[in-house]
Amino acid sequence: MAGCCNHDTKFDGLSSDYKRRLWLVIAINAIMFAVEMGAGHMARSQALQADALDFLGDALTYGISLAVIGASVRVRTNAALFKAVSLLVMGLWVMGSTLYRVFYVGVPEAQIMGVIGFMALVANLTSVALLVRYKDGDANVRSVWLCSRNDAIGNVAVMLAAAGVWGSTSGWPDLLVAGIMGGLFLSSAMQIFRQAVDERRALTQPVT
Numbered sequence: 001m002a003g004c005c006n007h008d009t010k011f012d013g014l015s016s017d018y019k020r021r022l023w024l025v026i027a028i029n030a031i032m033f034a035v036e037m038g039a040g041h042m043a044r045s046q047a048l049q050a051d052a053l054d055f056l057g058d059a060l061t062y063g064i065s066l067a068v069i070g071a072s073v074r075v076r077t078n079a080a081l082f083k084a085v086s087l088l089v090m091g092l093w094v095m096g097s098t099l100y101r102v103f104y105v106g107v108p109e110a111q112i113m114g115v116i117g118f119m120a121l122v123a124n125l126t127s128v129a130l131l132v133r134y135k136d137g138d139a140n141v142r143s144v145w146l147c148s149r150n151d152a153i154g155n156v157a158v159m160l161a162a163a164g165v166w167g168s169t170s171g172w173p174d175l176l177v178a179g180i181m182g183g184l185f186l187s188s189a190m191q192i193f194r195q196a197v198d199e200r201r202a203l204t205q206p207v208t
Ligand SMILES: [Zn+2]
Pocket: 001, 002, 003, 004, 005, 054, 055, 058, 147, 148, 151
């Protein structure tokens, strides 16, 4: 689900075919960020906006991971720290704006939520299809694959929220799903931060 995606994607020795597919996945994620964020504003849906941020986070993660191929551990832990900070900012923004909505409740547009949620699902399934050939490769490749698959589950949650909003004519299902996604952003930020700090500490420790 949202924010699930592991930062630990250190691509090494990639085939040009895999790189091409990865660039396609990055483009899909970037485009879906823009589409879903715009639609989220139009529909006044917190869940859509949170899901959009997950696309942005993934596009950045894969892009940075590709960029730091072969770089030193220090550079790679810096990239991880950047990812942790951006997840933290995303999580705080989602939690804050969702909390605001709790007190100024409006009913989001369920139809837009459902349609865009479905588009996001198709985008993530397309990414899964692009990467499926490499899913049994090394752990890093596997984590990208698992990430797109888990995001597809998040898209289904957005569609369920749309159905809930439509059925109850209230904004609560939207806020609930957005709150869960915001919480996942924050918990992955903490995990990534802790792991990066550990790796950094291992660098400075003398060999015994
Ligand atoms: Zn993701």
